[in-house]
Amino acid sequence: MSLIQAFFAIVRRDLLLAFRRRAEMANPLFFFVLVVTLFPLAVGAQPNLLQAMAPGVIWVSALLAALLSLDGLFRSDFDDGSLEQLLLSPHPLSVLVLGKIFAHWLVTGLPLLLVAPLLALFLGLPGQAMPTLWVTLILATPLLSLIGAIGVALTVGLRRGGMILSLLVLPLYVPVLIFASGAVDRAASGLPVSAQINILLAMLLLALVLTPLPTAAALKMSVN
Amino acid sequence: MSFIPAPLSRFFHRTASPPHFYALADKLVPWLTVLFLLLLIPGLYGGLVAAPADYQQGDSYRIIYIHVPAAWMSLFIYVLMAVMGGIALVWRMKLAEVMLISSAPIGAGFTFVALVTGSLWGKPMWGTWWVWDARLTSELILLFLYLGVTSLYGAIEDKRSAARAVSILALVGVVNIPIIHYSVEWWNTLHQGPTVSKMDKPSIHISMLIPLLLMAGAFKLYYAIAVLQSAKLELIKREPSAQWVKSLLENKA
Amino acid sequence: MEHLQPAMLEVADLYCRRDDRSLFSGLSFGLRPGQVLLLEGSNGSGKTTLLRILCGFREADGGEIYWSGRPAAESSYFADMAYVGHADGTKKELTVLENLRFALALSQPGQYGIDQALQKVQLSGYDDNPVQSLSAGQKRRLSLARLLITRNILWILDEPFTSLDKQGMELIETLMDDHAKNGGMVILTSHHDLTFPHLSLQRIHLDSCL
Numbered sequence: 001m002s003l004i005q006a007f008f009a010i011v012r013r014d015l016l017l018a019f020r021r022r023a024e025m026a027n028p029l030f031f032f033v034l035v036v037t038l039f040p041l042a043v044g045a046q047p048n049l050l051q052a053m054a055p056g057v058i059w060v061s062a063l064l065a066a067l068l069s070l071d072g073l074f075r076s077d078f079d080d081g082s083l084e085q086l087l088l089s090p091h092p093l094s095v096l097v098l099g100k101i102f103a104h105w106l107v108t109g110l111p112l113l114l115v116a117p118l119l120a121l122f123l124g125l126p127g128q129a130m131p132t133l134w135v136t137l138i139l140a141t142p143l144l145s146l147i148g149a150i151g152v153a154l155t156v157g158l159r160r161g162g163m164i165l166s167l168l169v170l171p172l173y174v175p176v177l178i179f180a181s182g183a184v185d186r187a188a189s190g191l192p193v194s195a196q197i198n199i200l201l202a203m204l205l206l207a208l209v210l211t212p213l214p215t216a217a218a219l220k221m222s223v224n
Numbered sequence: 225m226s227f228i229p230a231p232l233s234r235f236f237h238r239t240a241s242p243p244h245f246y247a248l249a250d251k252l253v254p255w256l257t258v259l260f261l262l263l264l265i266p267g268l269y270g271g272l273v274a275a276p277a278d279y280q281q282g283d284s285y286r287i288i289y290i291h292v293p294a295a296w297m298s299l300f301i302y303v304l305m306a307v308m309g310g311i312a313l314v315w316r317m318k319l320a321e322v323m324l325i326s327s328a329p330i331g332a333g334f335t336f337v338a339l340v341t342g343s344l345w346g347k348p349m350w351g352t353w354w355v356w357d358a359r360l361t362s363e364l365i366l367l368f369l370y371l372g373v374t375s376l377y378g379a380i381e382d383k384r385s386a387a388r389a390v391s392i393l394a395l396v397g398v399v400n401i402p403i404i405h406y407s408v409e410w411w412n413t414l415h416q417g418p419t420v421s422k423m424d425k426p427s428i429h430i431s432m433l434i435p436l437l438l439m440a441g442a443f444k445l446y447y448a449i450a451v452l453q454s455a456k457l458e459l460i461k462r463e464p465s466a467q468w469v470k471s472l473l474e475n476k477a
Numbered sequence: 478m479e480h481l482q483p484a485m486l487e488v489a490d491l492y493c494r495r496d497d498r499s500l501f502s503g504l505s506f507g508l509r510p511g512q513v514l515l516l517e518g519s520n521g522s523g524k525t526t527l528l529r530i531l532c533g534f535r536e537a538d539g540g541e542i543y544w545s546g547r548p549a550a551e552s553s554y555f556a557d558m559a560y561v562g563h564a565d566g567t568k569k570e571l572t573v574l575e576n577l578r579f580a581l582a583l584s585q586p587g588q589y590g591i592d593q594a595l596q597k598v599q600l601s602g603y604d605d606n607p608v609q610s611l612s613a614g615q616k617r618r619l620s621l622a623r624l625l626i627t628r629n630i631l632w633i634l635d636e637p638f639t640s641l642d643k644q645g646m647e648l649i650e651t652l653m654d655d656h657a658k659n660g661g662m663v664i665l666t667s668h669h670d671l672t673f674p675h676l677s678l679q680r681i682h683l684d685s686c687l
Contacts, residue, residue: 009582013571020570081564088532089583090556096583150396154389158379167375168393171368172400175407182411203403210399214392217313221388223534316536382495384536465497 014103032065054123055184094212109141132187153218243468263442270435291341301331306398309391321387326454332370358412492539518683559629565620569609584627594625613640
């Protein structure tokens, strides 16, 4: 069958799997909400402070939630031998991997989009920053999945890969964090944000093209 | 491999064979050590004694003779590791894997030295041990990248897979370094306002520059010595029962 | 089915090392259409490792694999082979049908349709059962159904008889026999001896390949 069909077969299968395991699906989302809730409890509920911290708090929490959800990207495929079958497929592994990442983003990244504005409201982020928050989430959460996939692919063969995964992935998340939270921060003070949005868009396009290759290479190494 | 002329390819394969490389490294290290001392001693003397004190910072600026070369090395070694990683992935050259692995702890060491000296320098300059200066922050993230390489290599049991994994990681890291660097710079100007970076001096007096370059050369040679010694050990650890290792041990005994 | 092209697997001087210990070296064999190769050897003799090298998951430390006279990587080898390993590569949350349809989407359609294949492995009527409700033997038969619905010439099977009863084992031997008669090839590891009388069987004992 054609490559496009194989790509969508993977997306459909992974979405179906996520639906059958829907209890697990919500966990990263709860985690995200919980981490955001911890901040007012830790630093106090002064509205000014929370408002100033809101972009950072939301983005750091989104980063951690993405990191937490990453482990599920290849874990079950690795454990039940599906990954070996993907490798043996005549289609290029990098495209199949992209399908998996896309499904993963639909399941873990997209829900953040719905919840984050609500949390931003709780933290007192000004309404004028909401559209920017949305745009940065749309552009940057797929980036988190794409970059994170490299790290998971490198560590999926390890029994205790979680700590190493965060050590590998979080430094690579730094630019995403800076530009995304920076854009929201600027929007909150009424400054233009097109530069940051453009950079995020450029990074997303670059990552779409470049990250599946090392991810595929790393999966081949892990299956070894 | 076809686009490399045959004699050149033969030369690389001969040099890269473990016994040959081991013998070569053995021969090179004493010479490199002599050269290292020849650069280090005048460099240290020139920097710590001969060069004049800075008109603003007094003697405390002299830490740049350690800080700046260490910071240069930290970046240089990571780029070198990525090159080794590329060679290891494309041509499956074991020597490149060994050099990559041996470089990582040394690079992490230089990065750590650059961080510590930078923070020591910050005390008299800014009155605090740590400021979120763009360069220091980038250096800190670079340290995490190095630690990622070493801990990933340590975690994967099969050392051939581990070498492939860190080769991939080093390549991914090197693509990200400029992005990280510029994003951190941008972040820095956003949050602290444009500050004159301490290293962006338009001109540095020649009596300060010469010792700095000598020290940079000395650091490069130190790296070469350290990486060769560590690569020798790694080669033996990889194939302890190989014929050449056995005959080597017999000769030593 | 004589029109299957006469592909031939040729393994030359294969060498594999693990943790500084040689697993096997100088391993050479050839496989013709219609032949079945049984790999024997004690635990840790490198049977699974050899299969994983043949699947391209692992690189050999030396030697070469040829398919129709050309190095495997430059030939259609990887499109012509199929593998069933210890982990059978099915998703336990999905139904039998969903699993097979997915396998088909990743590959080319083969000799049998999904219904026919399920009939052959005696899983007819289980189409909509989630795989986690199947018994271990049924799961194993399902993973073999995947071989029937996709286009392939060489089957690589790692311990296909585990968790199967006598009938299940006979079923697999019948499937292998059919495949071989159609010009296919099978390489497998097994602790059980094969009983099927008509198989053109080769044996390699890995303990002696050091």
